[in-house]
Amino acid sequence: MSEKTKKSKGTSLAPELGWREMLRWLWRQVTSMRTALFLLLLLAIAAVPGSLIPQRGVDAQAVQSYFARNPTLAPVLDDLGFFSVYTSPWFSAIYLLLMVSLVGCIIPRAILYAKALRARPPRAPRNLLRLPVSESLETDASPEDVVVAARTALRGHRVDVVTHDDGTTEVRAEKGYLREAGNLVFHVSLVVVLVGVAAGALLGYRGSAVVVEGTGFSNSLTQYDEFSSGAWFEPDDLPPFSLQMDDVEARFQTTGEQRGAPRLFRAKGSYTAPDGDTGDFDIQVNHPLSVDGTDVFLVGQGYAPVVKVTDPEGNVAFDGPVPFLPEDPTYTSSGVVKVPDAQPYQIGFQGFFLPTAVTTGDDEASVSVFPAAANPILGLFAWTGDLGLDDGVPQSVYVLDKDGMEQVKNEDGSNFRISLSPGQEQELPDGTTIQFVELRQFARLQIAASPGKVVPLVGVSVGVLGLILSLAIKPRRTWIRARRDGSRTIVEVAALDRVPRGDVTGDLDDLLERLALEAPKEKAERA
Amino acid sequence: MSLEQYAQFSNYAIASATVVLGLAFLAYLVQWAVARKVAAEPVLVAAGGADTAVESPSEETETRFTMAGSIGYSLTSLAALVLLAGLVTRGLAAERVPWGNMYEFGCAAVMCALIAYLALVKVWDIDWVGSIITGIGTVVLGASMLVYVPAGPLVPALHSYWLVMHVLAAMIAGAAFVIGAAASALFLVKSRAEKRTPEEARTGMLWRMPSAARMDQLAYRVNAFAFPVWTFAALISGPIWAQYAWGRYWGWDPKEVWAFITWVVYAGYLHARATAGWKGKAAAILCLVGFATFVFNFVGVNLFVPGLHSYAK
Numbered sequence: 101m102s103e104k105t106k107k108s109k110g111t112s113l114a115p116e117l118g119w120r121e122m123l124r125w126l127w128r129q130v131t132s133m134r135t136a137l138f139l140l141l142l143l144a145i146a147a148v149p150g151s152l153i154p155q156r157g158v159d160a161q162a163v164q165s166y167f168a169r170n171p172t173l174a175p176v177l178d179d180l181g182f183f184s185v186y187t188s189p190w191f192s193a194i195y196l197l198l199m200v201s202l203v204g205c206i207i208p209r210a211i212l213y214a215k216a217l218r219a220r221p222p223r224a225p226r227n228l229l230r231l232p233v234s235e236s237l238e239t240d241a242s243p244e245d246v247v248v249a250a251r252t253a254l255r256g257h258r259v260d261v262v263t264h265d266d267g268t269t270e271v272r273a274e275k276g277y278l279r280e281a282g283n284l285v286f287h288v289s290l291v292v293v294l295v296g297v298a299a300g301a302l303l304g305y306r307g308s309a310v311v312v313e314g315t316g317f318s319n320s321l322t323q324y325d326e327f328s329s330g331a332w333f334e335p336d337d338l339p340p341f342s343l344q345m346d347d348v349e350a351r352f353q354t355t356g357e358q359r360g361a362p363r364l365f366r367a368k369g370s371y372t373a374p375d376g377d378t379g380d381f382d383i384q385v386n387h388p389l390s391v392d393g394t395d396v397f398l399v400g401q402g403y404a405p406v407v408k409v410t411d412p413e414g415n416v417a418f419d420g421p422v423p424f425l426p427e428d429p430t431y432t433s434s435g436v437v438k439v440p441d442a443q444p445y446q447i448g449f450q451g452f453f454l455p456t457a458v459t460t461g462d463d464e465a466s467v468s469v470f471p472a473a474a475n476p477i478l479g480l481f482a483w484t485g486d487l488g489l490d491d492g493v494p495q496s497v498y499v500l501d502k503d504g505m506e507q508v509k510n511e512d513g514s515n516f517r518i519s520l521s522p523g524q525e526q527e528l529p530d531g532t533t534i535q536f537v538e539l540r541q542f543a544r545l546q547i548a549a550s551p552g553k554v555v556p557l558v559g560v561s562v563g564v565l566g567l568i569l570s571l572a573i574k575p576r577r578t579w580i581r582a583r584r585d586g587s588r589t590i591v592e593v594a595a596l597d598r599v600p601r602g603d604v605t606g607d608l609d610d611l612l613e614r615l616a617l618e619a620p621k622e623k624a625e626r627a
Numbered sequence: 628m629s630l631e632q633y634a635q636f637s638n639y640a641i642a643s644a645t646v647v648l649g650l651a652f653l654a655y656l657v658q659w660a661v662a663r664k665v666a667a668e669p670v671l672v673a674a675g676g677a678d679t680a681v682e683s684p685s686e687e688t689e690t691r692f693t694m695a696g697s698i699g700y701s702l703t704s705l706a707a708l709v710l711l712a713g714l715v716t717r718g719l720a721a722e723r724v725p726w727g728n729m730y731e732f733g734c735a736a737v738m739c740a741l742i743a744y745l746a747l748v749k750v751w752d753i754d755w756v757g758s759i760i761t762g763i764g765t766v767v768l769g770a771s772m773l774v775y776v777p778a779g780p781l782v783p784a785l786h787s788y789w790l791v792m793h794v795l796a797a798m799i800a801g802a803a804f805v806i807g808a809a810a811s812a813l814f815l816v817k818s819r820a821e822k823r824t825p826e827e828a829r830t831g832m833l834w835r836m837p838s839a840a841r842m843d844q845l846a847y848r849v850n851a852f853a854f855p856v857w858t859f860a861a862l863i864s865g866p867i868w869a870q871y872a873w874g875r876y877w878g879w880d881p882k883e884v885w886a887f888i889t890w891v892v893y894a895g896y897l898h899a900r901a902t903a904g905w906k907g908k909a910a911a912i913l914c915l916v917g918f919a920t921f922v923f924n925f926v927g928v929n930l931f932v933p934g935l936h937s938y939a940k
Binding site for chain 1: 776777779780782783784786787851852854855858859862863866867868870871872873874875876877878879880881884885887888891892894895897898899901902904905913920928932933
């Protein structure tokens with residue numbers, strides 16, 4: 101950002117300004133350091149609400165429950181974009197303005213820097229001893245010897261030696277050119293990062309899918325539970341790979357105060373890449389599988405009891421694993437079994453799966469006390485009627501639409517309750533039987549591609565190197581003037597930091613020492 | 628020793644370190660109090676002037692002042708040593724690096740801040756921030772007990788060597804941030820005093836400290852060091868790890884949001900120091916705001932905001 105900010109003098113002349121001057125004025129305002137600083141702080145403030153109000157892109161369910169809890173406030177917040185702060189027009193406006201300001205600052209400074217790179221060190225001020233950090237001394241050495249000593253002492257500087265008409269020799273030295281280079285690199289890299297992030301978001305996709313042990317997944321849109329993609333992404337571009345899930349493993353702490361805390365999640369199986377290559381995978385948290393530019397992550401797991409439903413006519417109407425979604429740390433899970441093929445009417449089940457069920461009393465409902473499957477119980481209620489699958493309205497597989505259905509009751513009118521351990525079966529009043537055949541596990545996979553994700557990484561890494569240069573390097577100008585006075589040489593030395601930070605005085609003393617000259621004749625007054 | 632014995636030793640060591648650091652804080656407070664007495668000294672000298680056998684009160688006060696300072700420094704060193712022992716044994720008990728949850732992060736971050744302070748006292752004589760650093764350190768160590776978790780293994784998301792680098796970088800940056808904030812706070816007090824206090828009234832601890840300009844310089848130096856380190860923690864190692872663990876490098880998780888806010892505020896601080904009208908006071912306030920966002924990210928986001936970085940327990 102430009103370090104000099106000119107006071108706007110246009111305000112009093114405003115009526116006479118043409119549009120060209122107006123634009124120039126506007127540009128100067130936008131690219132001034134003050135504006136940049138203001139925008140930076142505004143960006144920080146604008147980012148705050150997104151951390152306190154649930155965000156659609158982060159947790160859509162939390163947004164729904166926020167709506168339920170705050171029915172009047174939520175729609176207002178929604179209109180203002182508070183549920184998607186980081187893609188909202190006002191947040192985007194701030195960072196885009198900041199980028200404009202940044203570019204408007206980088207370009208002129210880069211041009212200046214290109215000139216400065218070729219420029220020679222500036223001439224010394226007329227009176228060196230007036231500079232805050234300066235000294236003068238006398239020596240027997242000739243001015244030529246002083247110059248030779250100076251060149252050695254000022255290694256790493258850009259040095260010019262000029263001899264004036266009056267016989268005075270002037271050494272002009274400057275160092276620290278890399279500071280501004282680092283500064284420019286850092287700011288350019290911020291633009292690179294932003295472009296890289298934007299490109300990744302526009303071209304990438306992300307989705308999640310539940311894959312049960314013993315089943316497979318092929319990378320097409322219909323297989324996803326959730327899917328989102330960037331504006332420039334075509335669903336046809338999904339790389340056609342497939343996975344076969346063999347084993348899902350979850351281990352939990354069994355003892356101590358952290359009992360039940362997850363310790364290991366892993367999913368094993370085999371994959372087939374789009375080019376036909378096959379291989380085995382062992383996906384763990386922090387260890388995704390990469391296939392053809394797409395990464396497959398293990399983001400969750402749960403239980404999928406295999407359920408077999410036989411209708412009163414003796415036909416097996418359903419036989420397969422049903423994922424139950426975990427709802428708490430003990431993996432109390434809820435789920436739905438839909439049996440559209442049952443005769444004479446459709447049948448649906450809804451209920452809970454408890455991996456380690458414990459009953460506290462006869463009438464008490466069982467609860468799960470541990471996330472691993474030590475005493476798995478499947479507890480369900482049943483409904484008969486029309487599942488509503490033929491209405492053409494898409495339905496979630498985890499929700500039972502009970503509108504056209506009637507709950508199955510006992511003779512005394514209480515709800516008919518199903519409670520099964522693996523291997524057990526139970527008969528409903530109408531003769532339907534349901535069997536909990538066996539317990540399997542499922543893995544929730546997140547499948548994502550963000551093309552060019554290496555761009556922001558390289559950008560920010562190079563940026564940090566530039567940042568370190570710009571913060572660590574002290575640009576400094578040093579001048580030495582040597583003049584013959586009889587048999588002796590009078591030497592004046594001064595140093596000036598453009599970023600007042602380093603220990604200039606100490607360094608000057610050091611320089612004098614390295615010049616290996618006599619002790620100073622007189623100490624110049626230091627301001 | 629068995630894992631349980633290590634864990635037990637660690638608990639005792641960290642509790643002891645808290646007490647020792649609290650005593651160090653007290654010693655620094657005593658130093659402030661002694662420095663206040665310097666103000667009343669002329670009267671004391673007049674009263675005790677006749678007795679030449681005893682040390683003059685001014686010399687005595689001076690000795691006590693120096694002694695309180697060195698007791699503070701020695702106790703801080705001792706607290707750091709005991710805390711180090713506590714962290715090492717915690718690591719041995721849990722069989723991993725000792726910064727996997729909020730309790731451990733609090734203790735390890737205080738460790739980093741103490742090491743930074745003790746080292747910088749030797750390099751730049753920054754003992755004038757001693758009371759603030761030991762005070763904050765004691766509070767953080769004490770508050771860490773409130774989120775104590777027994778030593779044990781971590782959830783799968785933390786099974787990564789990025790835990791070592793990402794969290795270590797955040798702690799190192801935090802150590803520098805706290806020193807920078809202490810220097811900026813004292814800068815605000817001192818620069819105000821330099822403008823308003825008449826020459827003859829300049830007594831007490833504040834005038835034993837370096838000039839406001841040097842305080843500002845220290846704040847800038849440590850923040851200029853912290854900023855790239857924080858960039859590495861929040862914007863390089865964090866996203867890389869998030870990519871592996873959660874399948875996206877940046878997801879606006881509350882912890883990420885606040886890490887970003889801290890980054891932006893400190894970026895603002897660095898710019899403010901080079902901008903007319905923002906140098907000095909405004910920049911120092913920005914430094915304090917930046918530190919406040921860092922603290923909120925550690926305390927507020929961990930305890931009150933649901934998110935992926937829920938490692939308090």
